[in-house]
Amino acid sequence: MEPKMVKKTDVKLAGFVLKTNNNGENKKAIPKFWQEYISSGKMRKLHGETFIKNHAEYGVCFITNSETGDMEYVIGIEVKDGANVPAGYHTCTIPEALYAVFSTPPSDTAAFTAAIQGTWNFIYSEWFPKSGYEFDGMKCDYEFYDERDTGEKGNVCEIYIPVVKKET
Secondary structure, rough: OOOEEEEEOOOEEEEEEEEEOOOOOHHHHHHHOOOOOOOOOHHHHHHOOEEEEEEEEEEEEEEEEEEOOOEEEEEEEOOOOOOOOOOOOOOEOOOOEEEEEEEOOOOOOOHHHHHHHHHHHHHHHHHHHHHHHHHHHOOOOOEEEEEHHOOOOEEEEEEEEEEEOOOO
């Protein structure tokens, strides 16, 4: 599972935020947050807005305290340039970075969460130690969901990891 390396510019998002912790709590809280987002009507409302650039969704981790592991997880959609976002939505910007981009293995809906978490585990336990790169702690990682995850089978998402070359 080799990533593609991609340089991305800033991306402005609007959506919803969950405050959690990356001490393991996030592995339960984030899937629950997605379920609530879908079942509560928030997803339908967000996708119906006129300020959105396209319907691809981002799941972004913003570390708010590196010592405690506190973080904000944002489910959002890219905002059109110059668009006005109404109150009630959380807005944020994914900063420009060089990303290692990994695709999850195609999965049916029931196994999709496990495929995503398995890819994350691969990235940190196998890829990083051998890659010559390290996580760019000044940036944020995210999951990108587009039309490839809208069915019952063959769902795929991309995981974007900000990286810098390791100093030797």
